[in-house]
Amino acid sequence: HGVWGGINPQGEIELNFYEESDSLPQWSECLVAPDGSLGPEMMDEENLEVREVVRRINTRVLLNYNTARAVLEWLEDRVAALEMDESGMAVYPRNITGPEQ
Template sequence: MSKDTIKCKYIFEEDYNPLYVNGAQGGINSLGEIIINFYLERNALPKSQTFSVENGKISKENIDKVEPKDLKNSFVRVFQNGVVMNYQTAKEVHKWLGKHIESLEQIIDEQKDKK
């Protein structure tokens, strides 16, 4: 018995560039679709810093002159992309991701056993 087959060709835009994410935020919208907004969480960067110059060389930063003042107690979440998917697609992505997580856990366990 022969099986019918179909080939799927993948098209990548010229500017395709995967991004690193370490978190997500989202939920269910009014249309019943799932929204996932991916972000990169990192320490906040200063808008400016003031340094003193001694003998033509920049010295260590003067913490009192970092803007904004609350920089030490700040972090940012940079949202660069997100996805909206329907229920069925979400289930398929969940299944696909679950399989890859199981494979990764197996690899991690094997590496632990080797140590």
């Protein structure tokens, strides 16, 4: 979902890739239908207003100056390729507000 980082004390670029999700409740209670199947979840009114987000760091990447420059050039090439179709015409980023007038 994102990345956080900066330059660490060793002079390397540090990237911490993370994912975010809502935290799971401590408990959950559901109604049980007469046939034994689970019905709707009973909501705790107190916890409806509280939303906690859990952030988990999945990967930590350290780049020295030379590697960072190489990755930057590689990314620029990939972004340029995304921006062009096979004929060399610019196609990306697409106009998300609608057709041009």
